[in-house]
Amino acid sequence: QKWADLSEGDYGAALLNDCKYGHDTRDNVMRLSLLRAPKSPDPTADVNKIHRFTYALAPHAGDWRSGVVRQGYELNVPLTARTAKAANGGAPAARSFFAVSGDNVILDTVKKAEDDAAIIVRLYEAHGARGTRTLTTTLPIRRAELTNLMEKPEQDLPVKNGSIELPFTPFQIQTVKLWF
Numbered sequence: 001q002k003w004a005d006l007s008e009g010d011y012g013a014a015l016l017n018d019c020k021y022g023h024d025t026r027d028n029v030m031r032l033s034l035l036r037a038p039k040s041p042d043p044t045a046d047v048n049k050i051h052r053f054t055y056a057l058a059p060h061a062g063d064w065r066s067g068v069v070r071q072g073y074e075l076n077v078p079l080t081a082r083t084a085k086a087a088n089g090g091a092p093a094a095r096s097f098f099a100v101s102g103d104n105v106i107l108d109t110v111k112k113a114e115d116d117a118a119i120i121v122r123l124y125e126a127h128g129a130r131g132t133r134t135l136t137t138t139l140p141i142r143r144a145e146l147t148n149l150m151e152k153p154e155q156d157l158p159v160k161n162g163s164i165e166l167p168f169t170p171f172q173i174q175t176v177k178l179w180f
Helices: 068-076
Strands: 003-007 011-017 022-026 029-033 055-061 098-100 105-112 119-125 131-137 143-147 153-157 163-168 173-179
Touching (some): 003 029, 003 068, 011 029, 011 068, 055 068, 098 105, 119 131, 153 163, 163 173
Antiparallel strands (some): 003 011, 011 055, 022 029, 098 131, 105 119, 143 153, 143 173
């Protein structure tokens, strides 16, 4: 719900936004609904209120799979830089904790598990494609497990040199539980 796209085979335009869920397209016109107009349960839901939102028009080559998902995330979850100190007091080296192979799988969530000290990593396939992708971490994984969305165990996952192979079907969500 971060974007809508209107594309032909080799070019198009995406309408990105940070908080609106109503889009419609007719012929070559894309619209973004800024206010709701419900009659029930609250007939004055969006009336006489201040509304703040950000939107952007993003022309692109190719179809929506050529970077629109990433642009939607960049608008909604902008990169935040913070200064940190290394253990020796100098500037820390650059470090990435997680990486995923391929452009079509999005690492959406990294959070503490609900029931224990493990870490949950949630990924999804964003382009409607199938294939195997590799989740890699620089953290010392002791054990990995595939879970359902409620973080209940489904199967153990083999870990090799900090990497886990994950098969994806179109638009599939995968939840991985990691112990360090």
